[in-house]
Amino acid sequence: MVKSGACGRYLPATDVIICGKCDVSYHRACLNLSEKTKISASWMCPACKNKVPHTGDHSNTPVKCQEVGDSSPTHKDIDIGLEIRLFRNELSAMRNELKEMRDNITMLKDTVLACNKNLEKMDCRVTKLEKLYEERLIKCDTKTLESK
Numbered sequence: 001m002v003k004s005g006a007c008g009r010y011l012p013a014t015d016v017i018i019c020g021k022c023d024v025s026y027h028r029a030c031l032n033l034s035e036k037t038k039i040s041a042s043w044m045c046p047a048c049k050n051k052v053p054h055t056g057d058h059s060n061t062p063v064k065c066q067e068v069g070d071s072s073p074t075h076k077d078i079d080i081g082l083e084i085r086l087f088r089n090e091l092s093a094m095r096n097e098l099k100e101m102r103d104n105i106t107m108l109k110d111t112v113l114a115c116n117k118n119l120e121k122m123d124c125r126v127t128k129l130e131k132l133y134e135e136r137l138i139k140c141d142t143k144t145l146e147s148k
Contacts (some may be wrong), residue, residue, distance in 0.1 A: 004030055007078065085144035 004027045012041070017033065019027045020042040028035060031046075 017043065018045065019048055021045075021048040 004025060007027065008122060017031065017039050018024070019026070020040075021044050024045055024047075026045060028037075032063050033039070
């Protein structure tokens with residue numbers, strides 16, 4: 001589960017926007033983008049956009065300071081209930097995946113035990129066949145000696 005680079009809340013899989021430069025994930029709501037807005041693979045987050053040097057002569061442009069609190073949402077904008085529901089949904093999905101994995105491991109364990117039993121049976125049969133073969137060789141040698 002990934003946290004938003006802007007507000008620190010967990011991101012649902014349908015609400016993720018990833019910066020093409022720094023690979024940080026964001027909520028659409030944190031960036032004031034609607035669900036209908038198309039995002040390209042080369043989209044850059046506000047922090048990466050600020051790092052890109054501006055081209056052209058801007059010597060006559062006055063410098064404007066950016067206020068620190070404007071870009072990040074305040075704590076009262078965070079819906080804790082929604083975050084808890086999203087977190088519970090993710091935990092439930094993970095629980096189901098773990099149950100499925102446990103079932104698969106149990107099936108694998110049963111299969112390995114069955115193979116082990118079959119190998120033990122085959123080992124016993126091979127041992128008996130080797131014993132019979134050795135007895136037959138000994139009998140053949142004694143018969144040839146007796147006949148001579």
